[in-house]
Amino acid sequence: MNALWSAISAQLLERSQEPLLVDSHKTLLTYEQADQLSQRLASVLLQSGAKPRDRVTVQVEKTPQALCLYLGCLRAGLVFHPLNSAYTPSEIQFFVGDAQPAVVVCDPEACKTFEQGLGADGSAAILTLDRHGNGSLMERANGLAPQDYSQPAPEHGSVVEGDKAQAALLYSSGTTGQPKGICLSYQNLASNAKALIELWGFKADDCLLHALPIYHVHGLFVAVHCALLIGARMFWLPHFEAGKAVQALPDCSVMMGVPTYYTRLLAQEDFSADTCERIRLFISGSAPLLSDTFHAFEQRTGHRILERYGMTETGMSTSNPLRGERRPGTVGLPLPDVSLRVVDDEGKETAENTPGHLQVRGPNVFTGYWRLPEKNAEAFTADGFFDTGDTASISSDGYITLVGRSKDMIISGGLNVYPVEIEQVINQLATVKESAVVARPDADFGEVGVAFVVRDGSVTEQEVTDHCREALANFKVPKQIQFLDALPRNAMGKVQKNRLREHLNKSREDR
Known part of the structure; x- marks a missing residue:
């Protein structure tokens, strides 16, 4: 076995x-x-x-x-x-x-x-x-x-x-x-589950507020396994609703969520330190937690949210400590038996606090991509490290700070959104010449997608949005459409998404 x-x-x-x-009324299972x-x-x-x-x-x-x-x-x-x-x-x-x-x-x-x-x-x-x-x-x-x-x-x-x-x-x-x-x-x-149970101090008398989906690593393999493998209870919510979460928290000792959950709790007038009297730990992941949210949450409740980092391919790789400094803006330290390093484009480890490509090796790392041996060869180094595609730096005392994502992935409400997939859908429209999708910071979802579209005929924002909704899950649909005469490109013809992000930033500053 x-x-x-x-x-x-x-x-x-x-x-x-x-x-x-359990729920607020009875034992469900x-x-x-x-x-x-x-x-x-x-x-x-x-x-x-x-x-x-x-x-x-x-x-x-x-x-x-x-x-x-x-x-x-x-x-x-x-x-x-x-x-x-x-x-x-x-x-x-x-x-x-x-x-x-x-x-x-x-x-x-x-x-x-x-x-x-x-x-x-x-x-x-x-x-x-x-x-x-x-x-x-x-x-x-x-x-x-x-x-x-x-x-x-x-x-x-x-x-x-x-x-x-x-x-x-x-x-x-x-x-x-x-x-x-x-x-x-x-x-x-x-x-991964056994390491997290130890790191986060799970005991059989814990009650985990479970409002995450169970089709996702976070909700199933992190949350469920942490409770199930130690014999704890879960307060079971079919999905996250801030009002229902506030009602459930007094019966719970641990909560796991994406940053959006915490921003929505803070928007509830009846969410207070008293609500969290029995809670010993709040954990956040699946998307970056803004420092503003971290400090606002601490000021309201007295709790410092514990942020960690992982991905589908690796489960959890790092965590801020249960006992020790939970440093805002970082995802903490490597888990036991997990090795992390940050390397430059030539594969050499970077100096302290110098951004580079984040790589991970350990028993948490997946066995490979399904029927894609060529992708496995690209994803793993000769010495067995998996290239996460994330850009990060490591401090002198080992804390990991995520700087960005070299693959341009958007994390919206804790769910991964890949721009190329959306661009391919938008480009199917006969009235669209080309498109590019980038992330825009959002106080509720962490990030949302913005699509820059070059017309090849007459097309409206609503038509682009409706077309996306027909082909994509709702969380992937861009929250904003902007039309341009042409996409910015470099000398090699590559779209300069950094300039599109700058355009967004300038637009927000001008408001």
Whole structure:
């Protein structure tokens, strides 16, 4: 049995009568219920044609049943492949075509989209799970007796894979606009969770306010694993609403969120130090936390938010300390067993406080890109470091400061947005000659996209926006459209996005 499932199954048994998920009214799910339901769901997936190491593509709303579906995949040795519920049909078509799942679990209204994505030759079984936790998946599970596939059984044997086998497949859009599948092993997930539990002082008597999505590394592999592997409770919110979070905080001891969550809490008049009386730790990640937010939060509540850094390919790599200086504007120190370095264009380590390319090596780093050996060769150095694509500097005492992203990625509300993907969509319009998308700072989302468009005919801002909404998830749609006669370019013909950012800055200053 691998280390991840060993730790989870131990808690499912030892904490069987304790609540795993709660809300303001009742216990939503006990550890025993999670144990039994995940066994039934594992049986459904295997009976639907999935075999160990096959992918299970999941696009559903956040429910207790969805969490148990993830546990069922781990239990049966299946590769969990979650999709953002906001993805459009054209995006889904690529994901299922590339991942080639054996089973799809989706909202009933999305069945036709997945059928079209799988095509005539698609052999995947399609099961449904709606936002109320109902559907064909649960109908089939309710008729089965629990069976623990992580233990040897005459007809199946033990199907749980070893530590180095693939546990999950997540996609992160590439700068070329082509999403890349990221293969995460059981070892990647277990080592990261155990390190964070120790670093952040998680105990079984903690209650984590969980308002993050569970299709994302932050909400699933960081938040859920930190609670689940130590036997703690989670106060379960289907999504973040500042008012509901304020009501929940008095019952919680830890909160994880993206910077947007904290800015929205600060906008609540009834959010105060009294609200946070039982909270021992606020954690922020998935996007840069502004120093202004850090100081405003401390002034309002007395709490210094702990900021950390990670990405889909690496899980968490750094963290400000639980005990020690939480330095605003930095993402802290490397995790135990994680090596970080900052190098110049020639691959030589830079001097202290000198920006360069951030690289990381450790048990947290993914095993490689799905079916893209050429991308693996580009992403990893000869001595095994992964090039994150981020620009950073390291202080004399080891604190990491992120300076920028060499790949021009935008992080909006904690979600990754890649400009090239948006530009390709905008450029599909016959009335658009070309476009370029850059980030604009935003007090609520951290960053939002702004599209600069060169017309090739008559086109309005609304037409560009509507076209983007048809092809892209809402969080990727640019929040502003500006028209130019031409995009600024250098002598080699490359678009100078730094000049577009300068144009934005000047426009804000002139207001």
